[in-house]
Amino acid sequence: MFSPRTVVLRSPSLRTKNRVGVLRAHLCEDDDPLFLSAKEAASLRFMEARQPEPLFVDEYAGCWVAPNPQIKQxxxxxxxxxxxxxxxxxxxxxxxxxxxxxVLLTDGMDTRPYRLRWPMSTTIFDISPDNVFRRAARDLQGSGAKIPRGNFFCHVPLESPNIPLEICNRGFRGDQPSIWVMQGLPIKTLVDFEDVLFIVSSLAMKGSYFLGELPSWLAEAEIKSRSSTGTMKWMDKIFMSNGFRVETIILEEFAKTLGKELTLEPYKNTPFVAEQLRFSDYEMEIWRKEFERIENEGDEEGFEEL
Structure with a gap:
């Protein structure tokens, strides 16, 4: 029996935003759908890495894959x-x-912190279901996986009562650029995704990027249509309402540039790239304090003249 845990997400500065969002995450056991879904994704990465000309190499995904999986062409x-x-x-x-x-918004088994070539002094935050992450971290440690030297890695549980505050306490700065990537994060409802947008919009400095995959059924449920044009219009609207300019990615076209053929299974996610057009809450707070300082200095000068 699963015990859903409600996560309340608040912006670190309620001066600019006062909406409270809710994400739901499940405590993880071996038969938890979250854990099984993460293992399935790891299995796909493992099989891709075994291709003659793989798109990427994920030497750690094998931690969660059954022996001798069937490799597809x-x-x-x-x-x-x-x-x-x-x-x-x-x-x-x-x-x-x-x-x-x-900032990686993941299923708990994302191996990017270990397998990508990060530039020096990169700080990587992982927000994911805690039980899945901890189980995966033990397996990765057993396989010898390590964060590249000169970089910093930090896990923030999805179940944290205040994710923005937690990530800021771990060193995230809203006055510095950031890249956010969402792939595998449990998204069950439109409210879940709106809460994610709210968090990123609140914390990400203007000009930062938000990349990821959006479950296609969210758009289909809202617009009652499966047309790509309708989906793009809906995504434009929901992203722009949170301060982002978004571009959707057509995987078939990208696959052609790589010389790859896609499997015939239908895919239920829409990749996107979004740019933050607003100031973060932290930036707004800096501007507010600076404005107050200028006002106070003006008042003092006026008083001296009198």
């Missing part, structure tokens, strides 16, 4: 999406001067 949509997100993430991180912050 074509690439799964999930693996092509993973390749796209990997490339986009590393490209954006390498363009950041100074503090480099990456």
């Amino acid at each position: 074509k690439s799964h949509h999930y693996c092509v999406a993973t390749k796209f997100l990997d490339d986009k993430l590393i490209k954006q991180v390498n363009h950041i001067n100074g503090v480099k912050q990456v």
Whole structure:
């Protein structure tokens, strides 16, 4: 029997936002759907890495894969999406001067912190179901996985009562650029995704990027349609309402640029790249304090003249 735990998400600064969101996560056991879903994704990465010309190498995904899995000749949509997100993430991180912050919104078995070539002084935050993450971390440690030297890694449980406060307490800075990647994070309802957007919008500095995959059924349920045009319009609206300019990615076209054929299974996620157009709550707080300082100095000068 699963025991759902409600997670209340609040912005670190209630001066600019006062809405409280809710995400739901399950305590994880071996038969928990969250754990099994994460293992399935790891299995797809493992099989892709065994291709003659793999899209990426994930030497750690085998920690959770049964012996001798059936290797398919074509690439799964999930693996092509993973390749796209990997490339986009590393490209954006390498363009950041100074503090480099990456926030991974994951299923708990994301191996990016270990397998990607991070530039020096990259701080990586992982937000994921705690039980899945801890089980995966033990397996990864047993396989010899290590965070590249010169980088910092921190896990923030999805079940934390206040995720924005928790991640800020761990060193996240809203006045520095950040890259957010969402792949595998349990999203059950539209409210869940709106809460994610709320968190990223509150914490990410203007000009930061949010990459990821959105469950297609969210858009289909809202617009009562499966048309790609309708989905893009809906995504434009929901992202822009939270301060993001978004671009959807067509995996079939990206796969062609890689010379890859996709498997025939239908894929239920829509990859996206979004840019933060608003100031973070932290930036707004800095501006507020600066404005107050200027006002106070003006009042003092006026008083002296009198």
